[in-house]
Amino acid sequence: MADRRIERRPGQLLLRGDMVPPTTYDQRLLDRRGRTDWLHEDPWRVLRIQSEFVEGFGALAELPKAVTVFGSARTPQDHPDYELGVRLGAALVKAGYAVITGGGPGLMEAANRGAYEAGGISVGLGIELPHEQRLNDYINLGIEFRYFFVRKTMFIKYACGFVALPGGFGTLDELFEALTLVQTRKVTSFPVILMGSKFWSPLIDWVRTTLVDTGKLTEEEAGLISLTDDPDEAVRIIIAAERRNNGQ
Template sequence: MTPEEYRRGPVTLRGAQRPARTTDQRLLESTGEADWVHSDPWRVLRIQSEFVEGFSALAELGPAISVFGSARTAREDPSYAAAEQIGAGIARLGYAVITGGGPGVMEAANKGAKQAGGVSVGLGIELPFEQGMNEYVDLGVDFRYFFARKTVFVKYSRGFVVLPGGFGTFDELFEALCLMQTHKIDLFPLILVGRDYWQGLLDWLSRSVLEQGVISGTDLDLLRVVDTADEAVALLHELIGAAPR
């Protein structure tokens, strides 16, 4: 997809048809007017359709691992190579690889999975920038709403592997932590790759957050940290084993 194109669900828009606001912005805005009484019930049907479409597309996928990281990671960056190796390693364990379907770390993980003979999945999202499904995705689903997309990530994943990334990566990371901490989902591996990148966050959690008593020590045990792609794949194998054939 070119920068001039805009993806809204299954629809591609260009030129004057390109909207100024995303579907999420329109859903969450509050104008103080009463027109929501007429429009929001119809939005519920669109939201329902996203869940149906996502569940339908991945229902027969089989066991999978999600890989997260920055869309801005260059192909020359060590994190790109690590994500590619992790994608390949996950595929060799018999798991599908799910990413956000975009460039950077997501592209690398999809590439590794595809070239290793595994199933490569992308769950895209409507954004003003960084849109488009990378060329290594075999099964792609585009979402309008972040919450629908995040539900599908969690529902069909046996674990998360998280490489260096920004706010979107943090969002997925802390979503999974919160769901496991509150026992909304069963515990699964949550592996951070790159100790140098993540250590500042871990120190802050261990000191400021834990010392304030707003989390417990066992909450920190939900996170596992490794330095290399091989360590990430080996830890997945140790924690959940190879996928059943």
């Protein structure tokens, strides 16, 4: 049994008795013969997470005002929704906004393409996935992330609005996270717009008839969502919210 009077204070920790390791941090750092298990342990992951935040903040801090656009990665280029995404990206650039997407194919590519071809700033924030997915070709600023929650922070922090084109689980995840942040006032004057009334109307109806009618949401909270098929109207909603935020 170790002598319980033995004490060591590595950093902010206090270790006594059996908890005192046989070597110091410096010894383990400088020992080149050590195992590499530490690469896959939580303390090292914290540093990786920190580095992703630092890299993202550094890359995006000087972006002009921007709008985040989401939508399905599975939408082909010949689909009407793809053309809608291209028009949206172009309209946002013409109004002075950069466009941020998840950087993938489908409707993310469409919004990036519209922004890129309109001569604007087209941002793609990619994510490591089990299946291969590269950043699309219409991005002039791209970052690849390991962690979803870091990437989500960037989508919200550097945007003044959120537009969801038709999409699946990923789009719904980002949509409801944005709505929750607005509902709880973690972000303010942040418009959330759904584009594609045929696709989104059943969801809007469910929110208004089921969530509101059963007291899960208020009418005001249900009204946080705007619905349109017109890219120019989406831009007008974003501009109006920005003006309200600036007290104009």
